[in-house]
Amino acid sequence: MLHKRKGNPFTEGSRELFDLAGQGRIDVFFLGGAQIDGAANINLVRAEGRRFPGSFGSAFMYPVVPRTILFREEHSKRTLVPRVEFVSAAGSPHALLTGKALFSWQKDRRRFRLESVHPGHTADEVRNDTGFDFDFQAVTTTAEPSAAELALLRGPVAKAIQADYPDFAKRVWGLN
Amino acid sequence: MLVGMPPDYSMPAMEVVRELIRRKARNLRLLGVPVLGLCADMLIGAGCVAEVESSAVSLGEAGLAPRFSEAVEKNTIRMNDATCPAIHTALQATEKGVPFMPLGGVLGSDLVKGRKDWKVGPDPFSGRQFLLVKAIQPDVALFHARWADEAGNVWVGRRKELATIAHASKHTFVTVEEIREGDMLADELLAPGVISATYITGVARAERGAWPLGIADVYGIDDAHLALYAKAAKTREGFEQYLEEFVWSPRKSFSPASSPA
Numbered sequence: 001m002l003h004k005r006k007g008n009p010f011t012e013g014s015r016e017l018f019d020l021a022g023q024g025r026i027d028v029f030f031l032g033g034a035q036i037d038g039a040a041n042i043n044l045v046r047a048e049g050r051r052f053p054g055s056f057g058s059a060f061m062y063p064v065v066p067r068t069i070l071f072r073e074e075h076s077k078r079t080l081v082p083r084v085e086f087v088s089a090a091g092s093p094h095a096l097l098t099g100k101a102l103f104s105w106q107k108d109r110r111r112f113r114l115e116s117v118h119p120g121h122t123a124d125e126v127r128n129d130t131g132f133d134f135d136f137q138a139v140t141t142t143a144e145p146s147a148a149e150l151a152l153l154r155g156p157v158a159k160a161i162q163a164d165y166p167d168f169a170k171r172v173w174g175l176n
Numbered sequence: 177m178l179v180g181m182p183p184d185y186s187m188p189a190m191e192v193v194r195e196l197i198r199r200k201a202r203n204l205r206l207l208g209v210p211v212l213g214l215c216a217d218m219l220i221g222a223g224c225v226a227e228v229e230s231s232a233v234s235l236g237e238a239g240l241a242p243r244f245s246e247a248v249e250k251n252t253i254r255m256n257d258a259t260c261p262a263i264h265t266a267l268q269a270t271e272k273g274v275p276f277m278p279l280g281g282v283l284g285s286d287l288v289k290g291r292k293d294w295k296v297g298p299d300p301f302s303g304r305q306f307l308l309v310k311a312i313q314p315d316v317a318l319f320h321a322r323w324a325d326e327a328g329n330v331w332v333g334r335r336k337e338l339a340t341i342a343h344a345s346k347h348t349f350v351t352v353e354e355i356r357e358g359d360m361l362a363d364e365l366l367a368p369g370v371i372s373a374t375y376i377t378g379v380a381r382a383e384r385g386a387w388p389l390g391i392a393d394v395y396g397i398d399d400a401h402l403a404l405y406a407k408a409a410k411t412r413e414g415f416e417q418y419l420e421e422f423v424w425s426p427r428k429s430f431s432p433a434s435s436p437a
Contacts, residue, residue: 003185005390005397013336014186014210015268018261022280044232045257045286051248053240054232056211057260060281089259090284166399167237 004164018057021064028094029065031058032072035084038112038132040093040105042070043084055088062091069093075100077131101126102142103134111135116142178205178229180267180314180341184213184236184389184397187320187335189351191385194423197222207314208233209267209341210260214389214405217241218423220253221415229256231263237399238406243415257287262294262309264337269311270344278306317345320386322394324352327359328373331366333392342375351382353394 003014010016020026033042034052042062044055062068068091072079075098096103096112100121103112114136117123123139145153154173162169169175182188193215196204201224206216208230216233219225221243233244247253262279269277276295283305288294293310319338323331330350332338342348348371360366388398388405408414 005185005392011334011336013264013334013338013340014183015261015264015337015340018264022261046248049249051245051255053234054211054230054257055259055285055287056232059259059285059287060261060279062281063284064281087284087286165237167403 004160006163018060021061024064024066026061026065028067028069029061030069030071031062031089031093033070033079033084033088035079035081036070036072036096037081037084038134039083039090039110040070040096040112041084041087041090043086044088045086047085058089060089062089062093067094070096071098072096073099075126076129080129081131082133100129106135109135113137114139116140118142119144177203177316178207178312178314180207180209180317180345181212181215182209182319182335182338182341183211184215186337187332187386187391188213188215188389189318189320189349189382189385190215190387190389191320191351191382192318192349193218196224197419197423200224202226206230207312208258208263209337210258210263213241214402217243217405217409218419220244220247221409221412222419222423225253227254227256229258229263231258231260235402235406238402240406242406242409246412257290259285259287262287262307263312264340266293266309266312267340267344269309270313271340274311276308276310278308280306282307312344314341314345315347317341317348318350320351320353320382320391322353322391323356323360324350324354324376324379324381325356325358325360327361328376328379329360330371330373330376330379331360331369332371333369339371339375342371345375347377348375349378349380350376351380351385353381353383353385353391355379355381 031042034047035043044052070093092107093105100118102116104115106113112134114134117126119141158169158173158175162175203226204224205227206225211232212230213235233241235241248255265277265279295308296305297308299306321330321332360370388401390397408418
């Protein structure tokens with residue numbers, strides 16, 4: 001939403017976001033990947049002979065922003081791999097969130113740890129569908145969002161996103 | 177010839193892109209500042225491009241850039257992958273007239289291995305390692321804008337990456353919606369959004385020249401057209417048909433003037 005079409009905060013062009021991050025003024029950033037590996041590298045460039053758009057600003061933002069949260073809705077051996085084919089960006093994330101589970105990152109061991117599994121999925125399923133090794137101990141069930149959080153997401157957040165991502169807002173929230 | 181161009185959200189000179197295709201331009205090298213979209217995909221599909229340097233080429237919400245992806249997969253263009261702030265920094269080095277500039281982050285990315293014009297070296301003060309990016313000077317900066325004036329100035333408002341490209345390029349060519357009387361630098365409200373004539377090589381009027389992309393407060397991005405392009409360009413045949421309809425013999429009903437405001 002930083003680059004929203006109307007009223008975005010930047011007056012110095014698209015470099016201003018990166019300059020803000022370089023100074024430490026961006027606290028949290030979210031990054032996805034065509035592939036994500038067990039060393040928390042992300043790949044936005046190529047996989048299995050297919051070319052993707054490219055790394056965007058990830059190579060800079062990931063190591064520079066203090067809390068980066070990795071996400072990938074598709075949780076499969078195709079997306080969560082032992083080693084990415086191309087390292088677009090490397091860093092130490094705060095967490096990795098998928099459509100099935102939440103992992104934390106152990107900076108000292110440089111390995112993910114499974115924290116919780118979303119309702120409707122099991123730890124065994126997550127182990128089977130993850131291409132990299134990870135640690136786990138007391139795995140819990142991911143807490144469901146509260147009614148207030150859902151109302152916020154389906155109300156003001158959906159509306160704000162619709163202005164720049166109309167197709168996404170239509171698909172996810174049925175907004176027209 | 178290295179041509180610096182903006183992303184889809186920052187006013188590419190689409191009417192010029194269509195004319196470059198009609199004139200069968202060849203061997204262009206495109207520099208995305210810092211990413212590229214429709215303009216690059218069309219030029220690549222039409223065979224105008226030998227090399228792309230960009231942090232990404234994508235159609236945004238409309239999806240992957242299909243002609244770009246296929247050209248890279250089939251090795252018919254060279255792709256010089258970058259990351260957004262490295263391109264801004266390399267242009268800022270040229271703006272300042274210095275040969276390179278340091279940038280934080282990036283170390284650990286495979287991008288570094290692919291670039292002969294990026295080195296890793298120590299900060300002479302602290303000894304910490306930094307990425308050092310070589311200055312980039314495009315031969316031509318090419319973009320669209322809302323206004324030019326009689327004095328040869330161009331107004332881009334908040335789209336300052338366009339000023340960076342213009343400052344760093346040998347030549348800057350701009351198409352505009354409208355040519356105003358007078359000198360915008362004499363207007364304190366307009367002046368902060370102006371690229372002064374010092375940097376401008378040539379201006380031409382092209383009403384709705386960014387279509388199907390947009391220009392803030394004048395006309396919006398034609399999302400339906402982008403979706404139509406994304407679908408058509410998935411195949412070579414579909415792309416050729418698109419060119420036939422919108423570039424070689426533009427149909428009146430889809431002319432830029434009919435796109436939504």
